[in-house]
Amino acid sequence: MTTDDEGRPGGTPASGGPDRAPRTPAAPAPGTPAPSAPPPDAVTCRGLRYAFGETRAVDGVDLAVRPGEVFGLLGPNGAGKTTAIRCITTLLPVPEGMVRVFGHDASRERMAVRRLLGYVPQQLSADAGLTGRENVALFARVFDVARRERAARVGQALEAVGLADAAGRLAKTYSGGMIRRLELAQALVSAPRLLMLDEPTIGLDPIARTSVWEHINAVRAATGMTVLVTTHYMDEADQYCDRVALMHHGRIRALGTPDELRAALSARRRAARNPAPPTTAPSPGAPATSPAPSSSAPSRPPETAPTLEDVFRDVAGSGLDEQSGDFRDVRSTRRTANRVG
Ligand SMILES: Nc1ncnc2c1ncn2[C@@H]1O[C@H](COP(=O)(O)OP(=O)(O)O)[C@@H](O)[C@H]1O
Numbered sequence: 001m002t003t004d005d006e007g008r009p010g011g012t013p014a015s016g017g018p019d020r021a022p023r024t025p026a027a028p029a030p031g032t033p034a035p036s037a038p039p040p041d042a043v044t045c046r047g048l049r050y051a052f053g054e055t056r057a058v059d060g061v062d063l064a065v066r067p068g069e070v071f072g073l074l075g076p077n078g079a080g081k082t083t084a085i086r087c088i089t090t091l092l093p094v095p096e097g098m099v100r101v102f103g104h105d106a107s108r109e110r111m112a113v114r115r116l117l118g119y120v121p122q123q124l125s126a127d128a129g130l131t132g133r134e135n136v137a138l139f140a141r142v143f144d145v146a147r148r149e150r151a152a153r154v155g156q157a158l159e160a161v162g163l164a165d166a167a168g169r170l171a172k173t174y175s176g177g178m179i180r181r182l183e184l185a186q187a188l189v190s191a192p193r194l195l196m197l198d199e200p201t202i203g204l205d206p207i208a209r210t211s212v213w214e215h216i217n218a219v220r221a222a223t224g225m226t227v228l229v230t231t232h233y234m235d236e237a238d239q240y241c242d243r244v245a246l247m248h249h250g251r252i253r254a255l256g257t258p259d260e261l262r263a264a265l266s267a268r269r270r271a272a273r274n275p276a277p278p279t280t281a282p283s284p285g286a287p288a289t290s291p292a293p294s295s296s297a298p299s300r301p302p303e304t305a306p307t308l309e310d311v312f313r314d315v316a317g318s319g320l321d322e323q324s325g326d327f328r329d330v331r332s333t334r335r336t337a338n339r340v341g
C-alpha cells in the first residue's frame, strides 16, 4: 500500500517507469564541486498531530510536497484537511510532530514560513465593500510588498486571474467564481513560492471551477510556484493534481499520483477476482502492479476503470458515508458556498 509513502522524485507519473539511474560508487574526480544537497521539499510534515479537545483532527500525518508540483489533500468533510493546512501556514501551532516549509520550521521560524506562502482560506477572505483592486492592495500592504512596487504587483495579480477589467467594481457585485479568483489574486500579490488553497472551488459551477483551475495552472506555469490544495472534488483532483494524499479521520490513507492510486486499486481488484492459481510460479521480473486493465478473465464482464473516488472508498474502508457525509453534501460546504455564490 502507498500509505505514508513519500516516494522520492521519479520521472513522469503517467509512465510509471523507473527513471532512476543506478547509483555509481565512483568518487567524484578531484576538483569536481561537491554535489549540492537536493533542494528541500516545499512542505514536509512528520508525525503531525493536532487535537481540538478530544477530537484528534490531525492524527499523525506524514507527507512531502515537492517543489513545483500541484499536490492535492483530499478527503470528506471533517477529515482534518483544514486543520493540517492551518498548521502548515502557522495559523495554528504544531503541538506534536514537525512541519517544514522549504526547510523552515513552522514552529520556530514562523515569519520565514509566512513570507514564503500565499493562502486562500476556505472561508471568504475578500471584503465585499471594497473594489477588487482595493482588496488586492490591502493584501499587498499586509504582506509588505514594497510600496513602490505595489501598484504594479496589484495590477499583475488581477491580470493573472482575469480580473483586470472588473478591478474597479465592488467585490459584492462579483460572481462566486470571480470572488474566488479575487482571493487568488490576494494570495498571489506577495509572489509566494507556495500557494495554499483550501477548497478553492467549493460551491462553484463547473465553468467557474474550470476557470479557477486554469488561472492557478497558468500562474504555476509562469512562476514555478508550488501549489498545495485541499478539495473534496475527486474529479478535480484527478484532473489537476500531480499527486494526491487521501485523508480520512486525521490520517493519510494513500498517497501517489492519481494514475498510481487507480492502478493499485485495479491490481487489488484483479487479485481479488483472480486469486493466483497455486501451481503457477510468479514470474520473477513481473511488476508488483500493472496499470493495464484486466483482459485475462474472458468469462467475466470487463472491469470498469476505477475512479479516484473508488480508490478513496477502498482505502477509507467502511464508515465514510455515515461518519463524514458524502463528498458533496456537507453543511459547512453549503455555508461557504452560500457566502461565495
Ligand atoms: N475550531 C474547532 N473546534 C473544535 N473542533 C474542530 C474545530 N475545527 C475543526 N474541528 C474538528 O476537527 C476535525 C477536522 O476538521 P477540519 O480540519 O475542518 O476538516 P476538513 O477541513 O477536512 O473538513 C472535525 O472533526 C472538526 O469537527
Ligand SMILES: [Mg+2]
Pocket: 081, 082, 083, 122, 198, 199
Ligand atoms: Mg476544510
